[in-house]
Amino acid sequence: MTTATRDLAGLKARLAEFAPGLRVETGVGATGPYAYDASNYRVPPRAVAFPRTADDVVAVLRACREAGVPVTARGGGTSMAGNAVGPGVVLDFSRYMNRILDIDVEARTARVEAGVVLDALRSATALHGLDFGPDPSSHSRCTLGGMIGNDACGNRSVRDGRTSGHVVSLEIVTADGVRAVADHAGLHPVDPGDAGPVARLEADLKRLVGENLALLRTELGRIPRQVSGYQLHHLLPENGFDLARALVGTEGTCAVVTAATVRLVATAQASTLLTLGYEDVVQAAEDVPEILRFSPSAVEGMDEAIVATMRARRGADSVTGLPEGRAWLYVELEGDDQAEVNARAAELLGVLKDLGRLTGGRVVQSPAERRSLWRVREDGAGLAARLVDGGESWPGWEDAAVAPENLSAYLRGFRKLLASHQLTGVLYGHFGAGCVHVRIDFDLASETGREVMRRFLTEAAALVVEHGGTLSGEHGDGRARSELLKVMYSHRMIAAFAAFKQVFDPHGLLNPGVIVDPAPLDADLALRELPLVEAKFTFPHDEDxxxxxxxxxxxxxxxxxxxxxxxxxxxxxxxxxxxxxxxxxxxxxxxxxxxxxxxxxxxxxxxxxxxxxxxxxxxxxxxxxxxxxxxxxxxxxxxxxxxxLRPRSHYSLGWLPKTSALAGYAARPLNLLLRGPLGKLLARLGGVTTQRRIPAFASRRTLRKTLQAAKPSEPAKAILFVDSFTRAFRPQVAGAASRVLADAGIPCTPQDGLCCGLTWVSTGQLATARKIMDRTVTALDDGDDRPIIVAEPSCAAALKRDVPELLGTEAARRVADRVQTFTGALTDLADDGWTPPPLPQNVVLQTHCHEYATFKGRRPADLLRRLGVGSVDEAEGCCGLAGNFGFEAQHYDTSIAVADLALTPRLDALDGRSVVADGFSCAAQIDHLAGDQGIRALHLAELLDPAADQPGETT
Known part of the structure; x- marks a missing residue:
């Protein structure tokens, strides 16, 4: 046993002694993901602990103090500066300490544990007409503890400012394992027995403040977004020794926050959104001071690279409502009266047009369009990371801020600085607060590239200070900027920061390397030169x-x-x-x-x-x-x-297209056999769960009759690809699809006997998949350029994406370009005057995940609404069966748990509505969950079939 292994075993034993029942993970399979956050850094921890109570946190800190092991607190792990990675024990608060403890509507406060996700809090407070003001773009997964650690802001910081302005009190555990409450009047012990240590700590802090009064008054709190360093000015006498606010933004380096009481704000009664177009971000920044005169709640900016990437990844209609331009501002106005807000928006638009910098502007009326536009901005960090041209960009200087009136001048200088280092930056961010996010195409994998990054960041720090700004305006200093604090602050201020941390953390165990005694900004970078990895897939969109x-x-x-x-x-x-x-x-x-x-x-x-x-x-x-x-x-x-040897299910389910083809010749006796005890035995032998009925096979005779009837009486405009699932289990779908397409003016020739190879792909049998795919491509790439319409969405997606990415041939790409889903064919190819049979007014829809992901802008829900269905209740989420996954014995429970997220609640509340699910897996899951109640999912083709009885409200 190595020394490191012995030390790790000793630490785990000590943690078990201090906190019996505390979940602690030390294996690489559990700790590996915690070596990273959303930054450029990688610091593998020795262990990850998942506290359930503040007492668990006390135990961890006391055990780690005895062992001399560092501790890093972590929420959602979305830090872009390296604030949430550390070499010792990582405390993951998001897993269990995520409760909303109290909402006081009258006082407009909420008490929450550190691991509460912001959106969970906002959903709970919205029931009372209240909200938590700061709203980072990561609101769907960031935690309150993480927001407190970074002093996060968000899109509406023009109105709501930083998290520190909304904190009433913090419940903390010190490095010595003492529980206390920090509020606007100082520090108070939770346990009366800790009164002595807490009083000494508070006295030391007051002494520190008294020795540095002039320093704190002149160097801190100069602009609204000055997040860098410690916010010690909140401890000044004129600020009431507000220790809660002083601890916000300390990035877990001084104490561990376990819970907080925060202020809430009233939800606006009326709002509107303006989208403004400009030639570039500098032009946009020039207009910000004028916009601020109209008291907006948000002024957000972004450049064209983010929009282009969003459209490429999610379809052209994923971004609508932007005026002409190469950079844009979103301006949100709020108030108590919609008419007044609308008038203010019109006045602002007129003023900006008169200034002459706009290339276009409009008021966005549609709530759906507004949600779509905000999603583009909120996904900015990810969209900018891997752009449509394949280029990569990285954080590191993604967070600087200046006063809004200095923003355009700073951006001019910043773009010159980028050019001087031959770097490119994708710009977006909180323009109304003077805070600009940027991801830069640093070459972090080479020594030369890392040297360029170091020089650039040092010069960028000097530039932002020259403009009266701050290194960090929201994300904190972390490992990315702490080394540069000496550029922004005097030696005396740096010493005061160190003294502040020393009072709280004398042994330097809390999140070491951040703010005080910083690690070099180019240490522990995750990216490095790596050898090429031989693979079967071609990964055409990834250079390496x-x-x-x-x-x-x-x-x-x-x-x-x-x-x-x-x-x-x-x-x-x-x-x-x-x-x-x-x-x-x-x-x-x-x-x-x-x-x-x-x-x-x-x-x-x-x-x-x-x-x-x-x-x-x-x-x-x-x-x-x-x-x-x-x-x-x-x-x-x-x-x-x-x-x-593979898992048994890889053979029984992976080879299903072959075995099901044989089963069709003896479908009736085989179905009877599989329904009995022998069927359960065969399922067990094949690694298949016995908790599901094995779907009944269709006979070859039925298939032949269906396909014969499906042959068009007029020249075919398309090919109807009869996939393995339709062929084996529901040939009636092929018949219905053929009739509907012919009725819509798209007569099709049915193509049977081919396979997309999906089941071999999903079980990782890629050599066999390639053979199957090659045979299919050879048959389809015969000079015919007609669309290939596939009724089964998963098979359509495999032909569209997996086939060309696995084969990597021009023929495969030609075939993929012709592939359409049934929904896509009706959307793009149907006659203008086509009218389907009468449809039910209310439909529950389970969209297939592969269709959702691969065929952007061609969704069944949109088609159903266009065809006249009044209400489409879409179960947004996976059905849980997912091909072979839900049939595998070891995955059954997870499969049902996934179904319970979206699908099962809709089936439970069906109330006679029709159920539509094009995917065979989705239909099989619905049959499993609700078949005993007489509920069967229809393929969209069956719903639209002109030969079927008029559909009622029950299926």
Missing amino acids: GFAGAVRRCVGVGRCRSDAGGVMCPSYRATGEENDSTRGRARMLQEMVRGETVTEGWRSTEVRDALDLCLSCKACSSDCPVGVDMATYKAEFLHQHYKGR
Whole structure:
């Protein structure tokens, strides 16, 4: 046993002694993802602890003090400055300490634990017409503890300022394990027995302030966004010795916050949004002082690169409502009366037009359009990280701020500085507060590139100070900027910061390397030169192949959101970081590095991290940087099991297109057999859960009759690709699809006997998948350029994306370009005058994840509404079955837990409405959950079938 192993075992034993029952993880499979946050840095921890109570935190701090082990507090892990990584024990508050303890409506306050996600608090307070003011773009996953650590602001900081302005009191644990409450009047012990240590600490702080009165009054609090360093001016006598506000923004270096009481604000009764276009961001910044005269709640800016990337990743209609321009401002106005707000917006627009810098401007009336526009801005950090041209950019100087009136001058100088270093920056941020976010194309993998970054950051620090600004205006100093504080502050101020930390943390164990005694800004960088990794997939959008693909994850953590979009269903079901898209990507990055994960493709830790990935592909669309974990998992499984026996389900489910084709010749007796005891035995032998009914196979005779009837009586305009699932289990869908398409003016020739290879891809049998795909491409790429319409969304997605990315041939790309889903065909190709049969007014819809991710802008919900369905209640999220995943015995519970997030509640409240689900997996899951109640999901083709009985409200 090595010394490090013995020390780790000793630490874990000490933690178990101090806090029995405390969950502590030390294996690389659990700690690997915590080596990263959303910054450029990688610091592997020795352990990760998941406290449930403040007493657990006390125990950890006392044990770590005895062992001399550092402690880093962590919320959502969305820090862009390296504030949430550390070499000792990481405390993850988001997992269990995430309760809202009290909401006092009359006092307009809330008491919350440190791990509460901001959106959870906002949802709870919204019921009372209240809100928490600061709203960072990461609001769907950042925690209150993290916001307190960084003194976060947000899009509406023009109105609401920083988190420190909304904190009433903080419940903290000191480095010595003492619980106390910090408020506007000082520090108070929780346990009367700790009165002595708390009084001494408070006395030391007052002595420090008394010795530095002039210094604190002249160097701190100069502009609204001065977040860098410690906010010691709140301790001045004229500020009432407000220790709560002074501790906000200390980034976990002085005490660990376990809970907080925060002020709430009233929700605005009326609002409107203006979108303003400019030639560039400097022109936009010139107008900010005039805009501020109209008391906006938000003034946000961004440049054209972010918009172009959003449109490329999520479809042209993902960004609408922007006027002509190459840079834009969002200006939100709020008030108590909508008419007054509208009048103010019109007046502001007129004033700005007269100033002459606008290229265009408009008031956005549609709430849906406003939500869409805000999503572009909120995803800015991720969208800027991997742009449409494939370029990568990084944080490090993403957070500087100046007074708004100095913003345009600062931006001019900043762009000159970028050019002098031959760097490019993607600009966006809180222009109304003078805070500019920028991601820069640093070459962090080479020594030369890191030297350029160091020189640039040093000069950038001098530039922002020259303009009266601050290194950090929101994200904190962290590992990225703490070394540069000496450029912004005097030696005496730096010494005062060190003395402040010394009072709280005499042994320097709390988040070391940040603010005081900083680590070099170029130490512990995650990116480095790595060897190319041989892979089966071509990864055409990533210059370094598989290694470049997994590097897409930069840690912004959108996959940890509990609502909105589809990603990431397994994280939403388990709440574990390791089950998030980010956690899996970080483990793959560790595998490629080869330091902590040393077994490469054979790693069991990586295999386990990928195990609960449903391969839903939602991340390829919802993740701002386009992480495609389904593809990474398929590649890993292929390499991991190469030359070895696989899990039984890889054979029983992976080869389903072949076995189901044979089953069709004896469907009736085989279905009877599978319904009995022998069926359960066969399921167990095949690694398939016995808690589901095996879907009934269709006979070949039925299929032949269906396809014969589906042949068009007029020249075909398209090919109807009869996929393996439709062929084996529901040939009636092929018949219905053929009739609907013909009725819509798109007669089709049915194409049977081919396969997209999806089941082999999802089980990582890529060599076989390539053979299947090659045969299919050869058959389809015969000079015919007609659209290929696929009724099964997962097979359509495989033909559209997996086939060209695995084969990498021009023929595969030609075939992929022709592929349409059934929804897409009706959207794009139907006759203008086509009218479907009468439709139900209310429909519950389960959109297939692969269709959602791959066929942007062609969603069944939009088509149904356009065809006259009045209400479409879409179960936004994965159904949980996800192909082979939900049929595998070890995944059944997770499959049901995922269904419970969105699908099951809608089925429980069905109330006679029709259910539509184009995916075979989705329909099978619905049958499993509600089939006993007589509920069956219809394919959209069945709903629209002109030969079917007029659909009623019950299916």
